Amino acid sequence: MSGDETAATEATHTPILRVVKGDLGAEELAALVAVVAARNAAAANAASRAKPRLRSEWGHPARQVRPVHAFGPDQWRRSSFGR
Numbered sequence: 001m002s003g004d005e006t007a008a009t010e011a012t013h014t015p016i017l018r019v020v021k022g023d024l025g026a027e028e029l030a031a032l033v034a035v036v037a038a039r040n041a042a043a044a045n046a047a048s049r050a051k052p053r054l055r056s057e058w059g060h061p062a063r064q065v066r067p068v069h070a071f072g073p074d075q076w077r078r079s080s081f082g083r
């Protein structure tokens with residue numbers, strides 16, 4: 001790899017974790033990564049098992065469309081009844 005390719009690769013991969021203060025040993029860093037990965041997997045599992053939220057029929061977009069009524073005698077009475 002040339003220097004430009006290495007710089008471009010480093011620029012596109014941002015670290016997920018960053019040690020701000022202190023030094024972590026290899027074991028401590030591995031434990032931290034394991035905890036973060038386990039929490040991420042648990043959150044993804046919970047999201048996949050969650051039931052989809054059912055939409056209320058009251059706010060359904062079809063209710064915003066005015067229904068078509070038939071023409072003829074006494075049709076005004078039937079216009080108030082739902083289908």
